[in-house]
Amino acid sequence: MSERKDLEVIAQLVPQGSRVLDLGCGQGELLAYLQQHRACSGYGIEIDDANVLACTQRGVNVIQLNLEEGLKLFDDHSFDVVLQLETLQHLRNTEHMLRETARVGRIGIVSFPNFAHWPNRLSVMRGRMPVTKALPYQWYDTPNIRVSTFADFEVLAGKNGLSVTDSFGLRGGEVVRRWPNLRASVAVFKFEQL
Numbered sequence: 001m002s003e004r005k006d007l008e009v010i011a012q013l014v015p016q017g018s019r020v021l022d023l024g025c026g027q028g029e030l031l032a033y034l035q036q037h038r039a040c041s042g043y044g045i046e047i048d049d050a051n052v053l054a055c056t057q058r059g060v061n062v063i064q065l066n067l068e069e070g071l072k073l074f075d076d077h078s079f080d081v082v083l084q085l086e087t088l089q090h091l092r093n094t095e096h097m098l099r100e101t102a103r104v105g106r107i108g109i110v111s112f113p114n115f116a117h118w119p120n121r122l123s124v125m126r127g128r129m130p131v132t133k134a135l136p137y138q139w140y141d142t143p144n145i146r147v148s149t150f151a152d153f154e155v156l157a158g159k160n161g162l163s164v165t166d167s168f169g170l171r172g173g174e175v176v177r178r179w180p181n182l183r184a185s186v187a188v189f190k191f192e193q194l
Contacts, residue, residue: 004173005173005174006170006173006186007029007030007033008033009170009173009175009188010030010083010085010109010111010188011030011033011034011037011038013109013166013188013190014034014038014040014081014083014109015038015080015081015107016038016039016040017038017039017040018034018038018040018042018079018080018081019040019041019042019078019079019080019081020034020040020041020042020043020079020080020081020082020083021042021043021044021045021074021078021079021081021082021083021104021105022042022043022044022045022082022083022085023045023067023071023082023083023084023087023097023101024045024046024047024067024084024085024086024087024090025044025045025046025051025055025060025062025083026044026046026051026054027051027054027055027058028044028046028051028054028055028058028060028062029058030083030085031043031044031055031060031061032058032059032060035059035060040081042061042079043061043062043063044060044061044062044063045062045063045065045067045071046062046063046064046065047064047065047066047067049064052064067087067091067097068091068092068093070096070097070100071100071101071103071104074104075104076103076104077103077104077105077106078104078105079104079105079106080105080106080107081105081106081107081108081109082101082102082104082105082107082108082109083109083110084097084098084101084108084109084110084111085109085110085111086111086112086113086186087110087112088110088112088146088148089112089113089144089146089147089148090143090144090146091146094146094156095156095160098110098156098157098160098162099160102160102161102162102191102192102193103193106192107165107190107191107192108162108189108190108191108192109188109189109190109191110153110188110189110191111170111186111187111188111189112148112153112186112187113132113134113135113144113147113148113185113186113187114134114148114149114150114169114180114181114184114185114186114187115130115135115147115148115149116149116150116151116181116182117132117134117171117182117183117184117185118182118183119132119185120132120135121182132185133185134185134186135147148187149181149187150167150169150180150181150184150187151181153187153189154167157189157191161193161194162191162192162193162194163191163192163193163194164189164190164191165190165191165192166189166190167180167187167188167189167190168180168184168188169181169183169184169185169186169187169188170184170185170186170188171183171184171185171186172185
């Protein structure tokens with residue numbers, strides 16, 4: 001989530017003054033932005049030592065934790081917003097972490113590479129796994145252990161009792177609302193528990 005325009009678009013989904021938990025926060029860029037521009041507070045969760053250090057240097061509260069272990073240290077609705085940006089596709093227990101996101105926060109916001117974006121479809125039709133800006137790795141060295149589409153997440157959200165309150169795609173920093181499953185490289189969903 002390093003592209004500035006994407007960061008600003010996602011930040012607009014977070015209500016002013018929210019208490020935020022950012023799962024897989026990387027170097028804390030979004031949390032720092034939310035603190036500065038949206039008067040938010042909160043914590044990042046990150047496993048990587050270098051990223052934890054970068055967060056602290058940036059003034060972002062960070063907890064070093066493996067998300068595969070869940071969010072047991074947080075009570076229900078501890079946060080106004082829980083972010084899981086470009087994280088779900090790296091987790092073995094995606095469905096559990098989605099439920100944990102909904103449990104710990106009043107609002108959940110997730111984003112992930114949209115495997116159904118038309119260039120990805122074209123690559124698969126040519127018999128190759130896609131390599132794009134949103135999916136920049138070869139199949140044999142990718143940190144992604146899951147691939148998903150805009151339409152797949154809608155089904156998963158419904159299966160887990162989540163109400164999608166907003167959804168759109170991103171492509172090159174631009175919001176895509178018309179045919180996002182085909183036209184967007186990144187899917188973004190805002191949801192609440194039913």
